[in-house]
Amino acid sequence: MNTSVRVHVSCDASALALGAGAIAQAIVAEADARGVAVELVRTGTRGLLWLEPLVEVVTPVGRVAYGPVTVADVRALFDADFLRGGAHASRLGAIEQHPFFARQQRLTFARVGLVDPRSVEDYVAHGGYRGLRNALAMESSDIVQAVIDSGLRGRGGAAFPTGIKWKTVHDAAASPPPSATGSEPSKYIVCNADEGDSGTFSDRMLMEGDPFCLIEGMTIAGLAVGAEQGYIYLRSEYPHAHRALEAALANARAAGWLGADVHGSGRRFELEVRLGAGAYICGEETSLLDSLEGKRGQVRFKPPLPAIKGLFGRPTVINNVISFASVPIILERGATYYRDYGVGRSRGTLPIQLAGNLKYTGLVELAFGVSLRELLYDYGGGSYSGRPIRAVQVGGPLGAYLPESQFDTPLDYEAFSAVGAMLGHGGIVAFDDTVDLFEQARYAMEFCAVESCGKCTPCRIGSTRGVEVLDRIGAGIERAKNLALLDDLCETMRHGSLCALGGLTPDPVVSALKHFPEDFAARTAGAGG
Amino acid sequence: MQSLPLKPPRSRIHAADLSADEFAAVEAALGAHRGRPGALLPILHAIQDVLGWIPPGAVALVAQDLNQTRAEVHGVVSFYHHFRSTRPGRHVVRLCRAEACQALGARALEAHAKRALGIDFHQTTADGAITLEPVYCLGNCGCGPSLLVDADELHARVTPDAFDALVRRARGNGA
Numbered sequence: 214m215n216t217s218v219r220v221h222v223s224c225d226a227s228a229l230a231l232g233a234g235a236i237a238q239a240i241v242a243e244a245d246a247r248g249v250a251v252e253l254v255r256t257g258t259r260g261l262l263w264l265e266p267l268v269e270v271v272t273p274v275g276r277v278a279y280g281p282v283t284v285a286d287v288r289a290l291f292d293a294d295f296l297r298g299g300a301h302a303s304r305l306g307a308i309e310q311h312p313f314f315a316r317q318q319r320l321t322f323a324r325v326g327l328v329d330p331r332s333v334e335d336y337v338a339h340g341g342y343r344g345l346r347n348a349l350a351m352e353s354s355d356i357v358q359a360v361i362d363s364g365l366r367g368r369g370g371a372a373f374p375t376g377i378k379w380k381t382v383h384d385a386a387a388s389p390p391p392s393a394t395g396s397e398p399s400k401y402i403v404c405n406a407d408e409g410d411s412g413t414f415s416d417r418m419l420m421e422g423d424p425f426c427l428i429e430g431m432t433i434a435g436l437a438v439g440a441e442q443g444y445i446y447l448r449s450e451y452p453h454a455h456r457a458l459e460a461a462l463a464n465a466r467a468a469g470w471l472g473a474d475v476h477g478s479g480r481r482f483e484l485e486v487r488l489g490a491g492a493y494i495c496g497e498e499t500s501l502l503d504s505l506e507g508k509r510g511q512v513r514f515k516p517p518l519p520a521i522k523g524l525f526g527r528p529t530v531i532n533n534v535i536s537f538a539s540v541p542i543i544l545e546r547g548a549t550y551y552r553d554y555g556v557g558r559s560r561g562t563l564p565i566q567l568a569g570n571l572k573y574t575g576l577v578e579l580a581f582g583v584s585l586r587e588l589l590y591d592y593g594g595g596s597y598s599g600r601p602i603r604a605v606q607v608g609g610p611l612g613a614y615l616p617e618s619q620f621d622t623p624l625d626y627e628a629f630s631a632v633g634a635m636l637g638h639g640g641i642v643a644f645d646d647t648v649d650l651f652e653q654a655r656y657a658m659e660f661c662a663v664e665s666c667g668k669c670t671p672c673r674i675g676s677t678r679g680v681e682v683l684d685r686i687g688a689g690i691e692r693a694k695n696l697a698l699l700d701d702l703c704e705t706m707r708h709g710s711l712c713a714l715g716g717l718t719p720d721p722v723v724s725a726l727k728h729f730p731e732d733f734a735a736r737t738a739g740a741g742g
Numbered sequence: 743m744q745s746l747p748l749k750p751p752r753s754r755i756h757a758a759d760l761s762a763d764e765f766a767a768v769e770a771a772l773g774a775h776r777g778r779p780g781a782l783l784p785i786l787h788a789i790q791d792v793l794g795w796i797p798p799g800a801v802a803l804v805a806q807d808l809n810q811t812r813a814e815v816h817g818v819v820s821f822y823h824h825f826r827s828t829r830p831g832r833h834v835v836r837l838c839r840a841e842a843c844q845a846l847g848a849r850a851l852e853a854h855a856k857r858a859l860g861i862d863f864h865q866t867t868a869d870g871a872i873t874l875e876p877v878y879c880l881g882n883c884g885c886g887p888s889l890l891v892d893a894d895e896l897h898a899r900v901t902p903d904a905f906d907a908l909v910r911r912a913r914g915n916g917a
Contacts, residue, residue, distance in 0.1 A: 226880075226881065226882060226896050227881075227882050227884060227885055227896075227898065229896060230882055230885065230888065230896040230897055230898035231885060231898050231899075262884040262885055263884075263885075265885075408879075408881060409878065409879055410879065411840030411841040411842045411843070411878070411879045411883060412840075412841060412842040412883045413879075413881070413883065414881040414882070414883055414884065416881075417881040449787070449824050450877060450879065450880050450881065450890070451881060452893055452894035453894060453896075454881075487780070487783065487784065488783065488784075488787055489783075489822075489824075490783060490786070490787070490822035490823070490824035490825055491822055491823035491824035491825075491877070492821065492822050492823060492824075493878055504783065505780050505783075506779075506780045507780035507781055507782035507783055507818070508782075508818065509817055509818055509821040509822075510821065510822070525779065525780075566883065566884070567884065568842040568845075568883035568884050568886075569841065569842040569845030569846065569883065569886075570845040570846055571884075574883075574884030574885065575884050597846065606841055610840065610841060610878075640842075640883065642841050642842045642845055642883065643845060644844075644845045645845075648845070652849075653841070653844075656841070656844070660840075660878065663878070664878070666821075
């Protein structure tokens with residue numbers, strides 16, 4: 214055949230870790246050896262991680278997927294005529310019809326895994342930049358109102374209404390401080406891409422699979438509040454996302470979607486990526502701003518809010534990756550379209566990440582309201598190890614451990630809050646019955662000690678004391694006294710810390726103790742007693 | 743008040759502390775980033791990307807260039823886990839310690855790694871081949887345990903055997 218066949222292989226970090234790079238090379242080499250024309254496209258991942266490396270072939274009847282594919286399979290795939298969708302043991306058919314995928318409601322992740330993340334043309338061909346086109350024709354206050362009306366709440370974890378934050382920055386005076394020269398930006402857009410919570414990877418997947426969606430969302434934010442400069446603060450642990458963003462920014466600039474004249478509108482918006490340096494605390498917005506300013510990432514007192522006095526002292530919109538990436542579809546389809554998804558005060562969809570000890574892990578984007586149990590069993594397929602799921606941590610290292618009796622909790626900010634848990638950034642980490650909740654509680658304190666910025670004493674010192682108190686409980690030393698002390702310490706951390714790190718570290722500790730007290734009996738191996 | 747030229751020229755303070763290559767790397771980093779707002783992190787990244795660490799002599803040089811104190815720059819270097827103040831081995835292995843990887847055996851892998859290499863976190867093997875560092879999440883939470891070798895070589899579902907094979911390969915290709 215003369216026309217080349219498009220073959221998609223993911224270049225997402227997880228897919229690469231599972232061997233997608235070698236598969237891509239093997240396909241190109243085999244095609245060359247056979248004299249077959251193949252156009253290899255490196256996409257993001259569809260989010261069905263147990264099927265990676267996944268290969269999708271564009272055939273006249275649609276995309277046909279094969280996975281997981283090994284290098285040893287590649288020759289057999291060519292023999293099976295996979296370029297025309299031929300039969301093979303790894304043939305999955307259309308991913309859209311896969312049970313894990315078919316029931317999802319992909320709004321924010323509609324293009325991830327489908328498009329070439331480097332190509333502006335591909336992005337536009339799949340509906341990209343329609344939201345920005347609409348925004349360019351609107352008054353800034355109407356853009357803000359659309360985001361308010363959509364009900365979008367910050368997807369980073371705190372769930373603060375995004376539109377209200379934007380309105381505050383919109384209404385803030387843009388006049389620069391007296392010391393500033395006229396050329397300095399007067400407002401900023403900052404993206405928090407410091408996705409440090411264990412069990413979360415949706416920011417990374419989006420930045421690697423559809424970076425223009427984030428760029429478009431930030432550009433719309435710039436139009437809405439009158440900011441001309443944006444920063445994406447990306448964690449240094451994400452080298453693949455860094456490359457994807459740099460490539461996308463360069464291409465967006467070259468195509469006129471960023472820069473001095475955004476899409477011929479006369480409006481200016483510049484965007485750059487800044488790397489963090491391995492500090493979990495910089496996911497806290499005020500620490501992040503200090504870090505962007507070139508300082509130690511220490512938490513600031515609030516007020517003033519970043520919306521009033523943020524980066525370099527200027528009014529600043531600071532939102533999570535998924536919050537910004539949810540904006541283009543709101544501006545494209547309207548606030549009502551987005552708002553019609555979800556339950557109660559949790560509107561729209563949440564990209565949920567299934568992680569840890571689950572058979573089928575990956576990304577599930579659904580309207581709020583789905584139960585934890587459905588996610589763990591219907592989507593996740595139960596544990597990876599085949600043993601019973603005993604505990605689930607939702608919302609990252611500061612999230613509570615939930616026992617089986619709470620698995621019917623619906624994914625909704627308020628419902629989680631009501632059971633003393635936190636939805637956070639939508640990461641779900643499952644543990645089987647080999648988990649030791651005492652060790653998990655101890656780890657929570659240890660993690661806080663490693664990552665504390667040091668500003669508040671309850672967090673800086675309390676976390677270390679917490680490890681010590683837990684060790685005494687584990688060793689059976691003055692148990693009742695030390696349990697009371699732990700309780701007191703947790704109260705002090707909760708109420709005496711400026712930010713969520715010290716304030717929420719007690720949650721995994723207290724929930725582990727409350728729901729799994731049997732794990733807190735004296736350790737048989739404990740020294741002394 | 744007129745400020746006095748108290749600072750000796752850059753080359754004189756630091757010639758003794760930095761090799762010619764290190765000096766050049768620091769100069770290049772400063773040249774590329776000094777004018778940017780909040781330049782310190784980009785400068786430190788640029789230095790470490792080339793040298794693998796932030797030599798003590800670089801701290802003084804950067805401080806002087808940005809008109810900050812050494813204490814301020816040292817404070818930033820020591821605050822962030824990513825920046826190293828000691829020279830790493832030829833390869834850096836960053837092992838994820840976070841919960842999603844723990845759910846799939848990261849605690850056992852950590853114990854194995856330390857035993858197999860004969861070192862603790864933040865240490866380098868005696869042959870200078872491997873530095874072992876902890877990392878708190880690599881975003882590969884659906885297929886742990888995870889580790890990162892050097893800049894961007896991510897590995898999933900790492901078993902103790904797979905770890906040993908990775909280390910053998912890293913030692914084999916010396917550079």
